[in-house]
Amino acid sequence: MTRKPAYTIHHHDHHTGWDNAIPPRLRVAPGTVLDFEVIDASGGQITSESDVTAVTRIDPGRVNPVTGPVFIDGAEPGDALKVTLLDYAPSGWGWTANIPGFGLLADQFPDPALALWSYDARGLTPALYGPGGRVPLKPFAGTIGLAPAAPGRHDVIPPRRVGGNMDIRDMAAGTELLLPVEVPGALFSIGDTHAAQGDGEVCGTAIESPMTVTLQLDVVKGAAPRHPRFCTPGPVSRPKDERGFWVTTGIGPDLFEGARAAVSEMIEHLGTTQGLSAVDAYLLCSVCADLRISEIVDQPNWVVSFYFPRIVFE
Amino acid sequence: MTRKPAYTIHHHDHHTGWDNAIPPRLRVAPGTVLDFEVIDASGGQITSESDVTAVTRIDPGRVNPVTGPVFIDGAEPGDALKVTLLDYAPSGWGWTANIPGFGLLADQFPDPALALWSYDARGLTPALYGPGGRVPLKPFAGTIGLAPAAPGRHDVIPPRRVGGNMDIRDMAAGTELLLPVEVPGALFSIGDTHAAQGDGEVCGTAIESPMTVTLQLDVVKGAAPRHPRFCTPGPVSRPKDERGFWVTTGIGPDLFEGARAAVSEMIEHLGTTQGLSAVDAYLLCSVCADLRISEIVDQPNWVVSFYFPRIVFE
Numbered sequence: 325m326t327r328k329p330a331y332t333i334h335h336h337d338h339h340t341g342w343d344n345a346i347p348p349r350l351r352v353a354p355g356t357v358l359d360f361e362v363i364d365a366s367g368g369q370i371t372s373e374s375d376v377t378a379v380t381r382i383d384p385g386r387v388n389p390v391t392g393p394v395f396i397d398g399a400e401p402g403d404a405l406k407v408t409l410l411d412y413a414p415s416g417w418g419w420t421a422n423i424p425g426f427g428l429l430a431d432q433f434p435d436p437a438l439a440l441w442s443y444d445a446r447g448l449t450p451a452l453y454g455p456g457g458r459v460p461l462k463p464f465a466g467t468i469g470l471a472p473a474a475p476g477r478h479d480v481i482p483p484r485r486v487g488g489n490m491d492i493r494d495m496a497a498g499t500e501l502l503l504p505v506e507v508p509g510a511l512f513s514i515g516d517t518h519a520a521q522g523d524g525e526v527c528g529t530a531i532e533s534p535m536t537v538t539l540q541l542d543v544v545k546g547a548a549p550r551h552p553r554f555c556t557p558g559p560v561s562r563p564k565d566e567r568g569f570w571v572t573t574g575i576g577p578d579l580f581e582g583a584r585a586a587v588s589e590m591i592e593h594l595g596t597t598q599g600l601s602a603v604d605a606y607l608l609c610s611v612c613a614d615l616r617i618s619e620i621v622d623q624p625n626w627v628v629s630f631y632f633p634r635i636v637f638e
Numbered sequence: 639m640t641r642k643p644a645y646t647i648h649h650h651d652h653h654t655g656w657d658n659a660i661p662p663r664l665r666v667a668p669g670t671v672l673d674f675e676v677i678d679a680s681g682g683q684i685t686s687e688s689d690v691t692a693v694t695r696i697d698p699g700r701v702n703p704v705t706g707p708v709f710i711d712g713a714e715p716g717d718a719l720k721v722t723l724l725d726y727a728p729s730g731w732g733w734t735a736n737i738p739g740f741g742l743l744a745d746q747f748p749d750p751a752l753a754l755w756s757y758d759a760r761g762l763t764p765a766l767y768g769p770g771g772r773v774p775l776k777p778f779a780g781t782i783g784l785a786p787a788a789p790g791r792h793d794v795i796p797p798r799r800v801g802g803n804m805d806i807r808d809m810a811a812g813t814e815l816l817l818p819v820e821v822p823g824a825l826f827s828i829g830d831t832h833a834a835q836g837d838g839e840v841c842g843t844a845i846e847s848p849m850t851v852t853l854q855l856d857v858v859k860g861a862a863p864r865h866p867r868f869c870t871p872g873p874v875s876r877p878k879d880e881r882g883f884w885v886t887t888g889i890g891p892d893l894f895e896g897a898r899a900a901v902s903e904m905i906e907h908l909g910t911t912q913g914l915s916a917v918d919a920y921l922l923c924s925v926c927a928d929l930r931i932s933e934i935v936d937q938p939n940w941v942v943s944f945y946f947p948r949i950v951f952e
Binding site: 426427428481482483484485489490491492493494523524525526527528549550551552553554555556557558559560561562565566567568569570571572573574575579580583585586589593614615616617618619620621622623624625626627628629631634 | 740741742795796797798799803804805806807808837838839840841842863864865866867868869870871872873874875876879880881882883884885886887888889893894897899900903907928929930931932933934935936937938939940941942943945948
């Protein structure tokens with residue numbers, strides 16, 4: 325898309341946590357196109373030179389910074405802010421980590437781990453994973469949100485009604501997102517850009533990668549959805565899906581435990597068939613494999629399936 | 639695929655419930671290709687002439703019949719039964735129902751509803767939904783399983799470790815499925831064929847449709863997975879994905895409630911944008927829209943997303 329940005333919000337204009345008292349960096353009219361420079365989710369604590377010790381030293385107070393906020397004229401509680409994601413200009417480097425205490429299988433992976441990525445920022449050819457495999461890339465922002473109405477500082481990690489750290493891998497170029505406005509001006513911020521992620525983000529991190537995001541902000545009067553909604557311009561899984569999938573399942577009465585079982589099985593499968601260590605497989609799953617709810621009606625047991633794209637190894 | 643069936647298990651050779659004491663209908667060598675005639679999930683209680691009163695009269699004791707069982711020589715506990723799904727010959731008619739007390743939103747949809755489908759069994763062109771829309775078809779079997787080791791009769795509705803009513807929409811032609819064998823001979827049965835279903839099968843039924851399934855049964859010694867696993871031969875969402883998706887989300891600490899919220903929002907969206915009644919939208923979602931776990935690590939709130947394919951209306 326070719327809409328031209330009128331402003332750039334620079335990466336130093338970021339905040340950690342959501343708070344409607346943070347003064348806006350800019351005030352714009354609806355329809356404005358902007359560039360947002362987004363730093364990585366460690367807030368610069370992990371760099372392309374880091375080793376695993378950097379993971380152990382992460383200061384949680386500095387993680388997941390978001391660039392903004394931007395005040396949109398005329399946005400009022402009850403309206404929807406429409407975010408049209410126009411373009412991502414990725415940096416070409418990224419990291420994926422197992423951060424102790426964080427992630428779907430945190431109990432099974434107590435030790436820190438770090439994988440660094442160097443990728444083709446222009447062509448976005450599948451990125452080489454050190455331990456093995458090539459991962460299709462699809463840049464997007466994990467955290468896109470508005471200031472909540474409730475006063476005070478709100479932790480940035482959990483997503484909420486106004487969006488935030490949703491980590492939805494289809495917030496790629498061309499997607500239109502509707503967020504419910506809770507405060508005058510909406511107070512929009514964005515961060516946590518990822519070069520690739522699977523549904524679930526199972527180890528807790530994706531290919532965390534700084535990039536510049538171009539987007540347009542519009543106000544839809546009186547159209548606040550109860551939860552965020554979005555619309556994708558086309559297929560969401562190409563070319564990742566081209567060779568099909570290996571799929572593991574977790575069957576039982578609890579979706580969370582089903583997801584854990586399916587991911588554990590896939591880690592075992594990748595160990596057996598590809599020779600990956602368990603932690604290497606866990607990180608790889610997080611950046612490319614997808615958690616789906618296959619069945620949620622056949623009481624009392626639900627089926628969660630974990631889809632690993634065969635193209636990574638074939 | 640062209641492997642030729644050596645036997646046909648006829649539709650009258652079906653059972654309801656799993657029980658390792660049910661005598662096998664046939665004993666075959668590993669590698670055998672068979673045809674299974676599968677009747678619809680109502681066991682013939684709903685026909686192409688039925689109206690909604692048939693839903694209220696369903697005898698639960700006759701639902702979800704499975705054709706079989708087949709004893710596979712050499713299959714022993716600890717082995718995997720490999721099921722290669724070769725071909726589906728669908729009947730061209732089907733039904734989708736809201737059955738009171740069953741389904742993800744059973745509390746919101748207490749009244750019975752029935753939609754009948756007539757579709758192109760050879761070309762599988764998208765099927766016309768009476769209230770509006772055209773649904774891409776992908777025939778598969780919802781119930782594929784083995785007899786459990788535990789004695790006695792086990793309800794057919796919940797899936798379990800040995801498979802059964804998994805309702806995984808990617809059990810289509812070309813998929814290879816591994817099931818853990820728990821009893822000598824494995825005792826394989828199949829049923830509940832669907833012409834189309836979304837991930838989740840949210841209203842509790844799909845396009846329920848009789849068909850004949852051609853498949854091959856093999857034994858992989860000592861390879862029992864803890865839960866069922868499968869491998870798809872290619873993309874799983876084409877052509878359904880061609881125009882992209884409308885997506886609603888549910889954000890919160892419980893995946894089940896998140897799924898309910900996302901589905902409720904989509905029903906509302908389809909009402910607003912397509913003029914569908916709530917129950918019509920609910921049934922349509924069940925046959926074509928997909929539940930995904932977008933994020934399961936950003937404590938304490940997870941994101942469940944519900945993907946409705948735009949191609950149905952565009």
